[in-house]
Amino acid sequence: MKKNRTDFQTRLGKGRKKHYELQQMETFFQLNDLPATKELLNTIMSYALKRNSWIKEEPSVIYHFHQAMRSFIRAGYFLILKEKKLFVNIQLEDVSPLGLGLLSEKEYQNPLLVFKKAFKEYSVKEFDYFISGMVYFSLGIYDNLPERNMINPYIHLIKMLDAAYLIIERRRNIKGRT
Template sequence: MKKKKTDFEAKFWSGTRKHTAINLLETFFQFNDPAATKETLNEMVQSSVQKNTRIAKEPAEIFYLYQSLRSFILVAHHIAKKGKKGKFKNSTEISFPKTTMSLSEKEYRNPLRVFQNAFKVCTLQDFDDFLSATAYFSLGNFSCETEKKIIIPYFQLIKLLEAAPLIVGNCHKKMKG
């Protein structure tokens, strides 16, 4: 029986549909600097909740980030599901840096837990609604009335963006070792 490949909707921004989950995370970080992505996402959220403010970035840049983050969230969901089945393992020999932003030491040592917890708190639909709302409201002079629907997925997405490079690094260590 042939394995069904998961479509992460990445063709628009990565150039191809055929990606494994880890491969797509690597591609995401090749195209998107984590610090710049978090900064733009922060600006989008701020513009979304403030009245009569619009993000200073180009609409094409916002749309590109929207598309790539949608793929990123689909990959994160896929990894969280596979992690429950034991398909992704963690390396416990990671030293905890003192400069991590939102990850606790426990989360830093087990980034897969961040992925799994994110999808306990928010569904795929919550993340999709969040991305759609922030892209829409940041590009116009409108404001999102329900800040709670934006803030919770925002914090979860920031944690996912910080944990993803750790998962990619763990997978590379396993391939080499």
């Protein structure tokens, strides 16, 4: 008699539909407001680096944020694996410096550069480690601080949020024209 074994491992990337990553990012921004997400990430980061305090947010909110960011990171990683130019470069004539955020002019024109640079420097596993560590250290008082440099992954995440939002907005504008 054969034993049927169920595979409980995640099957990310298998059987994906066309533009699945973009749909996942769009869902992320439907459930999470960009400024609120960046503010919560900033709050988690600041409380994680403080020794004698913990975050005032409800732990369930922090856990939901942790899971949402993990799926966002994976969607960004699968987005660059396709290596396609999804959008036409945008002219920068009428863009204010405030509209750029942390993105450079080249990154504003091609937001995929942000993801390529981030995943060239850090792996998905390292981003998971960063997010998990920041959540862990923000929820309690600990004598130890994170042992790695946590500023660079934080900056990459902020830039990835800006770039993903820009990609989604451009996708909506393109769909709206047709």
